[in-house]
Amino acid sequence: MRQYTNVITAYSIMFALIILVGIFQSWSIALTILNYCLISAVMTIGANIQWGYAGLINFGIMGYTALGGLAVVLVSVAPVGEAWRVGGINMMICLGVIVGMVFSIRFTLKKITKSKNRNYLITAIIIIGILLLRLISAPAIENIEAVEPAKTGFLGGLGLPVLFSWIAGAFLAGGLAFVVGKIALGLRADYLAIATLLIAEIVVSIIKHEDWLARGVKNVIGLKRPAPYEINLQQSQWFIDLVEKFHSGKLALINSVSEKQEVLNQLVIDASSVYVKLCFTGLFLTVVIILLIVTQKALYSPWGRMMRAIRDNEEAAGAMGKNVVKQHLLIFILGSAIVGIAGAMMVTNDGLFTPGSYRPMRYTFVIWVMVIVGGTGNNFGAILGGFVVWFLWVEAAPIALFFINLFTAHLPETNEIRVHLINSAPYFRFLVIGIALLVIMRFRPQGILPEKIIKN
Amino acid sequence: MDFINAIIVLLNYTIIPALTYGSQLALGAIFVTLIYGILRFANFATGDMMSFGTMFAVLLTYYFQSLGMNLGIFPTALITIPLATFMMILYMLCIDKFVFEYYRIKKSPPVQLAMVSVGVMFVTQAIIRIIIGPADRTFLDGKKFILKASEFKEMTGLNEGLTIKSTQAITIVITMIAVSIMFWFLNKTKTGTSMRAYSDNEDLALLSGIDPKKVVLITWIIAGILATIGGILYGLDKSYRPFVYFNNMLPIFAAAIVGGIGNPFGAFLGGYVIAFAEIFLTYAYKKFFTYILPDALEPNSMMQILSTDYKFAVSFSILVIVLLFRPSGIFKGKTL
Numbered sequence: 001m002r003q004y005t006n007v008i009t010a011y012s013i014m015f016a017l018i019i020l021v022g023i024f025q026s027w028s029i030a031l032t033i034l035n036y037c038l039i040s041a042v043m044t045i046g047a048n049i050q051w052g053y054a055g056l057i058n059f060g061i062m063g064y065t066a067l068g069g070l071a072v073v074l075v076s077v078a079p080v081g082e083a084w085r086v087g088g089i090n091m092m093i094c095l096g097v098i099v100g101m102v103f104s105i106r107f108t109l110k111k112i113t114k115s116k117n118r119n120y121l122i123t124a125i126i127i128i129g130i131l132l133l134r135l136i137s138a139p140a141i142e143n144i145e146a147v148e149p150a151k152t153g154f155l156g157g158l159g160l161p162v163l164f165s166w167i168a169g170a171f172l173a174g175g176l177a178f179v180v181g182k183i184a185l186g187l188r189a190d191y192l193a194i195a196t197l198l199i200a201e202i203v204v205s206i207i208k209h210e211d212w213l214a215r216g217v218k219n220v221i222g223l224k225r226p227a228p229y230e231i232n233l234q235q236s237q238w239f240i241d242l243v244e245k246f247h248s249g250k251l252a253l254i255n256s257v258s259e260k261q262e263v264l265n266q267l268v269i270d271a272s273s274v275y276v277k278l279c280f281t282g283l284f285l286t287v288v289i290i291l292l293i294v295t296q297k298a299l300y301s302p303w304g305r306m307m308r309a310i311r312d313n314e315e316a317a318g319a320m321g322k323n324v325v326k327q328h329l330l331i332f333i334l335g336s337a338i339v340g341i342a343g344a345m346m347v348t349n350d351g352l353f354t355p356g357s358y359r360p361m362r363y364t365f366v367i368w369v370m371v372i373v374g375g376t377g378n379n380f381g382a383i384l385g386g387f388v389v390w391f392l393w394v395e396a397a398p399i400a401l402f403f404i405n406l407f408t409a410h411l412p413e414t415n416e417i418r419v420h421l422i423n424s425a426p427y428f429r430f431l432v433i434g435i436a437l438l439v440i441m442r443f444r445p446q447g448i449l450p451e452k453i454i455k456n
Numbered sequence: 457m458d459f460i461n462a463i464i465v466l467l468n469y470t471i472i473p474a475l476t477y478g479s480q481l482a483l484g485a486i487f488v489t490l491i492y493g494i495l496r497f498a499n500f501a502t503g504d505m506m507s508f509g510t511m512f513a514v515l516l517t518y519y520f521q522s523l524g525m526n527l528g529i530f531p532t533a534l535i536t537i538p539l540a541t542f543m544m545i546l547y548m549l550c551i552d553k554f555v556f557e558y559y560r561i562k563k564s565p566p567v568q569l570a571m572v573s574v575g576v577m578f579v580t581q582a583i584i585r586i587i588i589g590p591a592d593r594t595f596l597d598g599k600k601f602i603l604k605a606s607e608f609k610e611m612t613g614l615n616e617g618l619t620i621k622s623t624q625a626i627t628i629v630i631t632m633i634a635v636s637i638m639f640w641f642l643n644k645t646k647t648g649t650s651m652r653a654y655s656d657n658e659d660l661a662l663l664s665g666i667d668p669k670k671v672v673l674i675t676w677i678i679a680g681i682l683a684t685i686g687g688i689l690y691g692l693d694k695s696y697r698p699f700v701y702f703n704n705m706l707p708i709f710a711a712a713i714v715g716g717i718g719n720p721f722g723a724f725l726g727g728y729v730i731a732f733a734e735i736f737l738t739y740a741y742k743k744f745f746t747y748i749l750p751d752a753l754e755p756n757s758m759m760q761i762l763s764t765d766y767k768f769a770v771s772f773s774i775l776v777i778v779l780l781f782r783p784s785g786i787f788k789g790k791t792l
Contacts, residue, residue, distance in 0.1 A: 183779075183780060193567075201772055205768060369575075428586070430581045434576070
């Protein structure tokens with residue numbers, strides 16, 4: 001028990017902070033923050049597997065998050081029949097062409113010995129393939145995008161329940177990670193960071209500009225939800241009864257019937273949004289707990305020991321007969337798949353897919369700060385990092401505003417510096433996060449909860 | 457005649473813009489490469505540091521304009537370069553003193569320093585946004601065009617016009633001057649040689665009595681000058697917006713790696729490689745082919761290899777290809 005004291009203390013402080021937000025701001029805001037904390041926690045578990053367990057630096061988290069989001073659209077949105085009729089066949093042929101390209105390249109790589117001619121052959125396959133793709137897809141894309149461009153203009157998805165998309169997101173992200181890993185994992189650490197950063201940028205720019213796939217920057221809104229809708233809740237009797245029971249003490253104080261009804265209505269509206277968020281919290285918490293148990297078991301299994309050995313000394317581990325390349329690829333895929341789940345969860349939570357909002361600042365670097373602040377190589381630490389940093393990211397602006405008002409209280413309302421500072425309060429979040437990272441890196445490089453190695 | 461028209465089209469829409477953009481990237485890429493070669497880490501704060509220097513240029517330009525000072529046909533921003541550079545160097549030395557020096561003395565692995573530079577990136581972005589805000593700003597004044605399309609048509613009697621913006625000329629000229637001075641410094645002066653020695657083999661350089669503090673100081677100064685000039689030229693040519701500068705970090709990194717990270721001359725050429733690739737692959741060649749081909753073969757499509765949306769993706773793909781086949785870059789890295 002004693003070894004967990006600091007974990008328990010850290011988490012208690014964190015939850016106390018969230019509860020404080022609930023009391024001082026509102027419960028709805030507190031739950032929104034909590035939900036995002038949980039999503040961030042899933043991302044940090046993914047990043048921590050790669051960085052903490054294996055020492056692989058992946059600055060492409062944004063790309064996997066976006067792919068997870070794309071999975072929600074591809075799985076849960078109802079298929080657009082008209083679009084499939086006008087362009088579906090061509091797009092399917094394109095898919096076939098891509099598969100054909102991949103297999104012919106693989107075949108060439110295997111059967112022909114390394115030579116200049118082989119390189120020329122591969123280049124020729126790629127160029128011919130791309131030309132074919134352009135020829136086949138160009139008219140189809142035009143047709144698809146012409147189908148009710150204001151509402152659809154894309155192929156739509158499979159129309160399955162949205163929870164399936166979380167798994168699909170994991171597979172999509174894992175698939176991309178396989179390709180990226182094959183290409184880039186041989187690189188040195190800082191090259192790998194830059195390469196993954198740029199590949200993620202390519203992925204996002206494809207999602208942004210291929211409108212037939214997921215409407216690009218026109219966004220997909222009104223995605224399905226695994227939780228009830230507020231408006232339905234507000235009309236169902238059982239929910240109103242529940243709210244009435246919950247607030248019976250408060251309601252009993254009001255005498256007039258009409259006033260009572262009004263107060264009750266307001267309470268029901270507030271409660272419905274809290275209820276929906278609680279549903280999401282439950283779902284996210286389940287995912288986090290499952291992932292935590294699995295990763296924790298993996299960390300202390302022989303496999304986890306092997307990963308640490310590879311991380312600490314690649315040559316020695318290789319000499320002991322461990323396949324370093326294969327294990328690196330495996331862990332790269334696993335970590336990215338978890339990030340993919342997080343991406344799908346986030347889009348499900350928001351109910352909309354906005355490719356334009358995927359920016360490396362928010363989806364790569366902030367996640368990295370979370371992992372480093374929380375504690376690399378320690379799952380509890382990584383999750384805590386997700387909570388702490390997300391909390392700072394959201395609450396930095398109100399806190400900054402409070403301090404600005406405090407320090408400029410003696411200045412008149414119209415003072416230029418004061419107005420300027422108040423307007424730039426939202427940017428203090430960058431300052432807070434940056435300083436948090438620098439301070440942790442300097443004074444506690446292992447993070448708030450450092451890695452713990454249990455020796456039996 | 458048609459042939460000359462075709463050449464003019466290419467010059468006007470691809471070659472001159474690519475040279476300009478390439479110069480801006482090249483300055484940034486040399487900055488990345490110098491830091492990588494001598495201080496030995498990938499600096500993720502590159503874009504924001506350039507932005508920081510440019511911010512002072514923008515503010516000073518506004519200040520000088522309010523005083524009624526200007527350079528006539530040249531942009532006022534040019535007189536702000538020394539002051540902006542000075543502020544930038546000051547900021548960089550502060551950052552180095554309070555942040556990077558500790559890790560350098562401890563001989564931390566490059567990854568840790570890269571991570572620290574992410575922290576610096578956050579702080580720099582915050583400072584920039586708090587001081588100047590995230591809005592788009594133009595600070596170009598003076599004469600806008602050296603050569604207008606209509607003037608060119610009148611002069612030569614061709615169908616196609618050639619436009620040269622003053623910012624394009626200024627960018628190319630200043631880049632050439634700055635880069636030549638830098639190469640002269642690195643190759644011909646004693647300090648430059650000691651920097652190259654330090655980059656090549658730190659221990660040996662220290663043994664032969666090179667002062668590491670001085671090398672680091674000079675590196676930050678040169679890097680600061682290049683970064684500020686690059687940032688100001690980019691801002692003059694397009695406009696100043698902090699977010700765009702952060703994004704520019706990506707093609708700059710691509711240029712530095714393509715040229716072989718650690719090799720300033722490679723980075724210089726890498727900037728142009730990336731810029732030309734981006735512009736040549738996303739330009740619609742319809743007009744060009746209409747001139748050059750006989751009427752019967754006239755193209756009816758845009759003749760565009762990739763849509764301009766994928767401009768950034770092009771440079772990143774080049775980077776990935778280079779990393780795959782020649783990880784040390786086109787011009788072998790680590791030879792400052």
